[in-house]
Amino acid sequence: MIPPPFDYVRPSGLPDTLQVLKEREGEAKVLSGGYSLIPLLKLRLAQPTLLVDIRDVGGLDAIVETDDELVVGARATHRRILLDAAVGARYPLLRDAAGGIGDPQVRNWGTIGGSCAHADPSADWPAVLIAARATLVCRSIDGERRIPARDFFVDTFVTAIEPAELLTEVRIPRPRARSGGAYQKIERKAGDFATAAAAVQLRLAADGRIEEAGVGLAALAETQFAATDAERVLTGGMPSEELFRAAGDAAAAQSRPAADTHGPVAYKRAMAAEMTVRALRRAVARALGQA
Numbered sequence: 001m002i003p004p005p006f007d008y009v010r011p012s013g014l015p016d017t018l019q020v021l022k023e024r025e026g027e028a029k030v031l032s033g034g035y036s037l038i039p040l041l042k043l044r045l046a047q048p049t050l051l052v053d054i055r056d057v058g059g060l061d062a063i064v065e066t067d068d069e070l071v072v073g074a075r076a077t078h079r080r081i082l083l084d085a086a087v088g089a090r091y092p093l094l095r096d097a098a099g100g101i102g103d104p105q106v107r108n109w110g111t112i113g114g115s116c117a118h119a120d121p122s123a124d125w126p127a128v129l130i131a132a133r134a135t136l137v138c139r140s141i142d143g144e145r146r147i148p149a150r151d152f153f154v155d156t157f158v159t160a161i162e163p164a165e166l167l168t169e170v171r172i173p174r175p176r177a178r179s180g181g182a183y184q185k186i187e188r189k190a191g192d193f194a195t196a197a198a199a200v201q202l203r204l205a206a207d208g209r210i211e212e213a214g215v216g217l218a219a220l221a222e223t224q225f226a227a228t229d230a231e232r233v234l235t236g237g238m239p240s241e242e243l244f245r246a247a248g249d250a251a252a253a254q255s256r257p258a259a260d261t262h263g264p265v266a267y268k269r270a271m272a273a274e275m276t277v278r279a280l281r282r283a284v285a286r287a288l289g290q291a
């Protein structure tokens with residue numbers, strides 16, 4: 001199908017972008033990588049009267065690490081994140097997820113900001129950001145809002161972004177000593193969206209117990225969510241297969257998957273548990289410097 005007619009602007013700076021989003025509030029759509037938006041336009045599921053192409057807005061694709069956090073610009077592509085040196089050295093959770101998104105073409109064009117703003121319930125980044133307790137930064141001409149990932153993903157294709165806002169960056173806390181993260185995803189075939197996926201970011205205490213644990217699940221409910229029951233099971237526990245299984249069972253029980261072409265509900269629940277267990281094993285091994 002051919003999209004309905006729309007205007008197109010390609011501002012070169014953030015102020016111009018925010019200005020036009022305010023002037024055309026509710027009618028404009030941001031164009032980032034286009035890998036989700038263009039199909040929606042062609043199917044006429046989205047009918048904006050203006051596309052605001054943000055590819056020339058300087059700095060939006062930067063990845064900068066400070067003492068406290070990794071700041072990933074909304075226009076950073078999946079590939080850029082995958083190849084980033086700081087990500088490779090200290091953020092294995094992000095590296096795992098980036099490497100499994102779509103195929104090379106999708107990774108070359110798709111962006112973290114586009115993925116989060118689109119909020120497909122099977123997308124990988126939202127679960128990762130929930131597990132890592134990241135913050136998403138939205139800007140409008142009226143100011144800036146910092147929204148915890150756990151509050152950002154509201155429903156299927158629904159986020160906390162307001163129509164006149166631009167998602168500008170994602171802030172991920174820098175892992176401290178004895179931290180480990182991992183992402184485990186099962187897909188029907190290479191390059192597919194997840195059938196079920198689990199993101200884990202945890203930190204061990206000096207005595208080896210799990211001091212802090214974040215668990216985010218994808219493709220297992222109407223939107224990605226924190227498996228808070230699993231987090232409670234893990235916190236204070238000594239890593240073991242029994243503990244991982246108990247956390248996996250808690251994650252499965254908190255899931256609300258729908259039957260679809262990826263499989264029935266029982267299968268997806270079983271995969272919720274299994275992906276959680278596998279991510280926990282790998283995250284703990286990484287925290288111990290063994291993987």
Ligand SMILES: Cc1cc2nc3c(=O)[nH]c(=O)nc-3n(C[C@H](O)[C@H](O)[C@H](O)COP(=O)(O)OP(=O)(O)OC[C@H]3O[C@@H](n4cnc5c(N)ncnc54)[C@H](O)[C@@H]3O)c2cc1C
Nearest residue numbers: 030032033034035036037102110111114115117123124167
């Ligand atoms: C074949 C294929 C396979 C894929 N496989 C996977 C996969 O395995 N895992 C996965 O997670 N994803 C997958 N994707 C999705 C892919 O990662 C998309 O790139 C991503 O979902 C959208 O990113 P984008 O930059 O292309 O955004 P766009 O398509 O440009 O935008 C998507 C939506 O977000 C809005 N938006 C974009 N940027 C901003 C911003 N900065 N502020 C506010 N709103 C914004 C747009 O207006 C639009 O509504 C796949 C896509 C395809 C086509």
